Amino acid sequence: xxxxxxxxxxxxxxxxxxxxxxxxxxxxxxxxxxxxxxxxxxxxxxxxxxxxxxxxxxxxxxxxxxxxxxxxxxxxxxxxxxxxxxxxxxxxxxxxxxxxxxxxxxxxxxxxxxxxxxxxx
Amino acid sequence: xxxxxxxxxxxxxxxxxxxxxxxxxxxxxxxxxxxxxxxxxxxxxxxxxxxxxxxxxxxxxxxxxxxxxxxxxxxxxxxxxxxxxxxxxxxxxxxxxxxxxxxxxxxxxxxxxxxxxxxxxxxxxxxxxxxxxxxxxxxxxxxxxxxxxxxxxxxxxxxxxxxxxxxxxxxxxxxxxxxxxxxxxxxxxxxxxxxxxxxxxxxxxxxxxxxxxxxxxxxxxxxxxxxxxxxxxxxxxxxxxxxxxxxxxxxxxxxxxxxxxxxxxxxxxxxxxxxxxxxxxxxxxxxxxxxxxxxxxxxxxxxxxxxxxxxxxxxxxxxxxxxxxxxxxxxxxxxxxxxxxxxxxxxxxxxxxxxxxxxxxxxxxxxxxxxxxxxxxx
Numbered sequence: 001x002x003x004x005x006x007x008x009x010x011x012x013x014x015x016x017x018x019x020x021x022x023x024x025x026x027x028x029x030x031x032x033x034x035x036x037x038x039x040x041x042x043x044x045x046x047x048x049x050x051x052x053x054x055x056x057x058x059x060x061x062x063x064x065x066x067x068x069x070x071x072x073x074x075x076x077x078x079x080x081x082x083x084x085x086x087x088x089x090x091x092x093x094x095x096x097x098x099x100x101x102x103x104x105x106x107x108x109x110x111x112x113x114x115x116x117x118x119x120x121x
Numbered sequence: 122x123x124x125x126x127x128x129x130x131x132x133x134x135x136x137x138x139x140x141x142x143x144x145x146x147x148x149x150x151x152x153x154x155x156x157x158x159x160x161x162x163x164x165x166x167x168x169x170x171x172x173x174x175x176x177x178x179x180x181x182x183x184x185x186x187x188x189x190x191x192x193x194x195x196x197x198x199x200x201x202x203x204x205x206x207x208x209x210x211x212x213x214x215x216x217x218x219x220x221x222x223x224x225x226x227x228x229x230x231x232x233x234x235x236x237x238x239x240x241x242x243x244x245x246x247x248x249x250x251x252x253x254x255x256x257x258x259x260x261x262x263x264x265x266x267x268x269x270x271x272x273x274x275x276x277x278x279x280x281x282x283x284x285x286x287x288x289x290x291x292x293x294x295x296x297x298x299x300x301x302x303x304x305x306x307x308x309x310x311x312x313x314x315x316x317x318x319x320x321x322x323x324x325x326x327x328x329x330x331x332x333x334x335x336x337x338x339x340x341x342x343x344x345x346x347x348x349x350x351x352x353x354x355x356x357x358x359x360x361x362x363x364x365x366x367x368x369x370x371x372x373x374x375x376x377x378x379x380x381x382x383x384x385x386x387x388x389x390x391x392x393x394x395x396x397x398x399x400x401x402x403x404x405x406x407x408x409x410x411x412x413x414x415x416x417x418x419x420x421x422x423x424x425x426x427x428x429x430x431x432x433x434x435x436x437x438x439x440x441x442x443x444x445x446x447x448x449x450x451x452x453x454x455x456x457x458x459x460x461x462x463x464x465x466x467x468x469x470x471x472x473x474x475x476x477x478x479x480x481x482x483x484x485x486x487x488x489x490x491x492x493x494x495x496x497x498x499x
Contacts, residue, residue, distance in 0.1 A: 012313055013398040013466030017458075018320030035470035036493075060309070062394045062495050086312035087305070104316035
């Protein structure tokens with residue numbers, strides 16, 4: 001079984017490190033990991049045909065920035081994604097149907113997510 | 122009736138009714154703009170003037186916030202307090218009554234020439250400590266009547282109370298908003314902190330050689346996390362400054378004494394999440410220096426310097442941690458918590474680059490990160 005190619009966006013370094021570990025444990029390969037929106041958008045735009053199986057996106061990225069523009073770009077490319085947030089409810093976003101994980105995220109919460117990535121892949 | 126006159130001349134007896142109505146409207150005004158709107162619409166009717174203006178005191182300036190007149194006055198403009206009659210009224214805390222503006226040298230005549238104004242009354246709002254002024258203007262040179270002056274002063278008194286309550290309302294609203302923001306932020310921070318603790322526990326456990334090692338490293342890291350939060354609380358979760366973060370991170374190891382540990386650089390503000398990552402990174406560097414590097418021996422030194430190239434197209438923070446006088450550095454364990462955090466954590470968070478160099482004279486860490494809302498000059 002080849003590893004699932006996944007990207008991560010999470011502004012807090014410590015949390016990001018753990019998410020990377022958890023995703024790797026669940027058989028994912030972290031293709032790229034970003035702490036803010038712009039580099040993530042630039043990376044996605046620079047990929048000719050990024051074969052991506054999924055994305056885990058922290059909603060609030062600090063400095064008043066949120067991840068929704070990237071989510072929209074991923075949706076356009078048909079890449080499945082889930083949100084993670086420490087804020088409880090998702091602000092008005094246009095992604096009502098998306099899965100939202102409540103932080104702190106653990107292996108048990110990520111497992112079904114990775115399974116849906118796998119099914120879609 | 123002349124074409125320029127928009128309103129019927131006021132009828133005797135209507136004044137009192139209009140004044141009471143104005144006071145009622147003022148009492149329900151919640152913002153400065155609402156107060157201005159009430160004054161604008163009522164003042165001209167009550168005084169029977171050809172124009173009225175509502176002027177706010179804004180630092181050292183008169184700000185002509187609103188007006189209602191037969192011709193344009195100065196709406197939206199600002200003048201120094203010392204260069205206009207509303208400023209004179211506010212600075213001298215008294216009403217100016219001017220029957221012929223061109224015979225009065227308190228008036229900046231050039232500013233009046235394009236306007237219809239020939240005579241005026243200007244009265245301060247809240248005379249003890251004026252925060253605004255109301256002016257009434259006429260197109261003829263004439264002595265304003267005592268009744269006109271009195272009416273304007275009564276209006277100014279009512280306006281003062283309304284302005285005070287609008288300002289208080291604004292400050293209360295701001296406080297409430299701030300409280301809501303802080304509660305929300307606290308909830309968010311709590312969850313993210315738990316996630317961070319979970320991460321530290323997980324990663325420290327993975328690489329711990331023994332339970333004793335785990336406890337030592339875990340407690341050290343937890344302590345660093347806790348001190349990072351302490352700093353943020355001091356600034357009400359708005360930001361922390363880089364020098365404070367560094368100072369906290371090295372506090373348990375002699376602190377920035379200008380000798381063993383030196384620091385130099387401009388004031389840099391870090392957003393909360395950046396400040397936590399920076400704190401943890403500097404903590405890992407410090408602990409490593411104390412165990413294996415420059416701070417493990419007498420005479421070893423750490424210099425932390427940072428700068429921002431103001432001429433560069435993209436302003437970038439350039440921070441270096443340089444150890445000298447210690448034993449030759451040992452390579453940090455690959456994929457260990459410390460090295461991962463140092464090399465990837467903060468750089469990734471800021472969209473920059475970090476590099477650890479194990480030079481024979483000592484370990485060197487360099488971080489290049491573009492300035493942003495999360496990393497800014499103080």
